[in-house]
Amino acid sequence: MIKENDFPSISNADKPNAGRIYDYILGGNHNFEIDRMAAQKVLELLPFAPQLFRLIRWFLREAVMRLSSQGYKHFIDFASGLPTMDHIHEVTPKGTKVIYSDIDSVVVAYAHDIIKDNPDVKFVHCNAGVPEELLDSDIPEQLFGNNRDAAVGFNGIAYFLPDDKVAHFMRTLYDWTGDNAKLFFCDTDAPENPKEDLQRFLEIYKKLNQPVYSRKKEKMLELIKPWKVDDPGIMLLEDWVDVKTKVTEELTGKWQGGGIYGAILKK
Numbered sequence: 001m002i003k004e005n006d007f008p009s010i011s012n013a014d015k016p017n018a019g020r021i022y023d024y025i026l027g028g029n030h031n032f033e034i035d036r037m038a039a040q041k042v043l044e045l046l047p048f049a050p051q052l053f054r055l056i057r058w059f060l061r062e063a064v065m066r067l068s069s070q071g072y073k074h075f076i077d078f079a080s081g082l083p084t085m086d087h088i089h090e091v092t093p094k095g096t097k098v099i100y101s102d103i104d105s106v107v108v109a110y111a112h113d114i115i116k117d118n119p120d121v122k123f124v125h126c127n128a129g130v131p132e133e134l135l136d137s138d139i140p141e142q143l144f145g146n147n148r149d150a151a152v153g154f155n156g157i158a159y160f161l162p163d164d165k166v167a168h169f170m171r172t173l174y175d176w177t178g179d180n181a182k183l184f185f186c187d188t189d190a191p192e193n194p195k196e197d198l199q200r201f202l203e204i205y206k207k208l209n210q211p212v213y214s215r216k217k218e219k220m221l222e223l224i225k226p227w228k229v230d231d232p233g234i235m236l237l238e239d240w241v242d243v244k245t246k247v248t249e250e251l252t253g254k255w256q257g258g259g260i261y262g263a264i265l266k267k
């Protein structure tokens with residue numbers, strides 16, 4: 001059984017970490033020199049990475065605000081990264097309960113330092129490929145009671161998991177949640193032949209022990225079953241209403257013929 005505080009101290013900063021690199025590129029300040037050095041390599045190869053990463057967080061913000069306005073008060077989020085920069089508990093009304101999780105123990109330890117003793121928020125260790133680690137723990141009941149009509153976050157993680165793990169995640173969450181649950185996610189629609197800079201970017205993530213899996217949107221639509229796509233459909237992130245107001249010309253079309261698309265799913 002997972003325990004919330006079973007993790008190493010945040011001083012464990014001898015290796016760059018994908019979550020803290022993401023935080024740095026988003027403009028956050030929860031990162032170390034070693035992360036900033038790795039982030040500089042990412043930025044040399046993909047100078048538009050800050051806009052790209054922000055796009056993912058802007059979509060999360062829009063999906064969460066839509067779900068919150070539909071009445072969702074319980075959020076359970078996988079592969080959260082650090083709970084900063086417009087993350088769920090920062091954009092939902094006070095009293096909304098949020099369970100965040102991440103596979104990286106350094107991110108978990110750092111996150112505890114950030115959320116402190118907020119009674120509405122938990123941050124636990126969980127591999128999104130094995131969501132039972134979290135679902136079978138007593139954390140959901142502690143925060144949500146018996147209500148499982150939750151909004152589930154699976155944002156910016158599908159491309160870090162192979163197909164069978166994505167399918168397992170979708171099925172497991174479908175079975176665990178209540179009939180009115182919803183789930184939001186985004187994934188990349190990878191270009192057929194990535195150019196050299198994109199390939200080198202993918203190499204950096206492989207070295208961070210975080211390989212990136214490319215799949216076509218059609219494949220992802222198979223993997224989400226039995227969830228169904230809810231309104232307004234599955235769309236490129238820059239086409240979502242609230243995201244659209246933030247995107248600059250500079251970003252459009254940079255993903256070399258692919259793109260990142262997102263959707264909210266229902267039962």
Ligand SMILES: C[S@@+](CC[C@H](N)C(=O)[O-])C[C@H]1O[C@@H](n2cnc3c(N)ncnc32)[C@H](O)[C@@H]1O
Pocket residue numbers: 018019020022056057060078079080081082101102103104107126127128129154155156157160161210
């Ligand atoms: C792109 S970032 C965070 C995305 C965040 N959900 C958002 O929408 O802004 C990816 C995070 O996924 C975490 N991660 C990678 N593989 C994971 C896995 N198998 N299970 C859980 N977390 C994972 C990394 O540690 C990192 O913090």
